[in-house]
Amino acid sequence: MTSGAEAMADGAGTMTGAIEIVENARLVLPDRVETGWLAVTGGRIAEIGEGPAPERGLDLRGDILLPGLVELHTDHLESHYAPRPGVRWHPLGAVLAYDAQIAASGITTVFDSLRAGSDPDGSGLGSELDALAQAIADARASGLFRADHRTHLRCEIPSADVVDAVRAFAERFPVGLISLMDHTPGQRQFRDVSKYYQYAGRGGRPIEEIRAGTERKIREGRALTAMNRPALVALAHAMGIPLASHDDTTLADVGMSRAESVALAEFPTTLEAAQASHAAGITVMMGAPNLIRGGSHSGNVAAQDLAEAGLLSILSSDYVPASLLMAAFQLPERVPGIRLPEAIATVTANPARATGLNDRGRIAVGLRADLVRVRIAQGVPVVRQVWRAGERVV
Incomplete structure (x- = not known):
């Protein structure tokens, strides 16, 4: 599991802001799209859930969350x-x-x-x-x-x-x-x-x-x-x-x-x-x-x-x-x-x-928290935020 310090040393820490919980997101999972939440620990996806998150986190306000x-x-x-x-x-x-x-x-x-x-x-x-x-x-x-x-x-x-x-x-x-x-x-x-x-x-x-x-x-x-x-x-x-x-x-x-x-x-x-x-x-x-x-x-x-x-x-x-x-x-x-x-x-x-x-490319428990927040504007997907190993880089 990649620690926050390792993520920084590997170049993921160009912007501060590690995420722990993302809520109210349209998660693009390998087999479906569902509204839910995910939790990140040590740069990896720790949990994924449908519906409201068990505790407050970063509210994506219905935006789409993709793998990096x-x-x-x-x-x-x-x-x-x-x-x-x-x-x-x-x-x-x-x-x-x-x-x-x-x-x-x-x-x-x-x-x-x-x-x-x-x-x-x-x-x-x-x-x-x-x-x-x-x-x-x-x-x-x-x-x-x-x-x-x-x-x-x-x-x-x-x-x-x-x-x-x-x-x-x-x-x-x-x-x-x-x-x-x-x-x-x-x-x-x-x-x-x-x-x-x-x-x-x-x-x-x-x-x-x-x-x-x-x-x-x-x-x-x-x-x-x-x-x-x-x-x-x-x-x-x-x-x-x-x-x-x-x-x-x-x-x-x-x-x-x-x-x-x-x-x-x-x-x-x-x-x-x-x-x-x-x-x-x-x-x-x-x-x-x-x-x-x-x-x-x-x-x-x-x-x-x-x-x-x-x-x-x-x-x-x-x-x-x-x-x-x-x-x-x-x-x-x-x-x-x-x-x-x-x-x-x-x-x-x-x-x-x-x-x-094989440690990335999907929103799945245990994989790297490489994530992209996307909003559709006038039919065009717009990148709003990007995280690499749980650290925000955009």
Whole structure:
């Protein structure tokens, strides 16, 4: 059981105010929603009851109480560190600003997505990866974090230095998840090369430069992938790190993932890939922005289609942290067969279970008191308060 002192040392105490009893709340439990109360002791949920609380506590006035959200894939940290091309912010300042936004979105456990491997066109952090990782380690050691931060290494397979970068990183910092990514134009996310040109041209790069870089990526990508993917898989298995495969598109992609004992299918781009992943016992994750926007910005399969087919297990905020909570509340409206507890599980219990975090993700006796108070305003879920291990952080 986590004590209050341990919670503070782990970074949960950025705001004072431990809770003992919460009353008059609409509790989203694993199988139902009921009006009731809960008690917290030592950072854990000690009791849950229906109706009035046995003694006065924090009155939520009918607001919704959820488990803290668990985020497995957010690209948002790097945009705080590199907000403009060629601009680098102070690493610790960037990490803390990002942490505040994550917590304010109701996320109490986050896997910070850091890209390993240099892109041939010069994008990516390259050696600067360590600067961000050290800032995360420093903030954690100093108890500055509101959320519980873990590391998700996004490994760009057709990168000449990716294996060395991952090995060096893992020697210095803990890694909670590794994803195998291949953004070579003409396959996976960018099967339609014209979509890749649109994506690559967002920063105003000349089309001639983009075309030349695309040809180089296609030419060199195949050999690098054949060499790097098995090396990364072996490295992850040797270190006991769960694997995710990014943008599986074909049955062959899923067959490879299955052979590699991949646990998580991140953003499969086709219905057939999602179906095959689900049948193979690989957990399917899709982007919350995809659901909210009604489709993929890359022209791939819609998250709602997978939800309607019973294939969607996890939502990720991807590039908009606030989208996670909004998508979870929209899911029952878009797919009538999904109830609110099941929808909330896609952003709490399911991602926690997929990464072995069995002490969180549900409102249940004995689990961590990671909790989010939510009020619906004009159809939008608004985060009002957040507790991590019973300590208020927002």
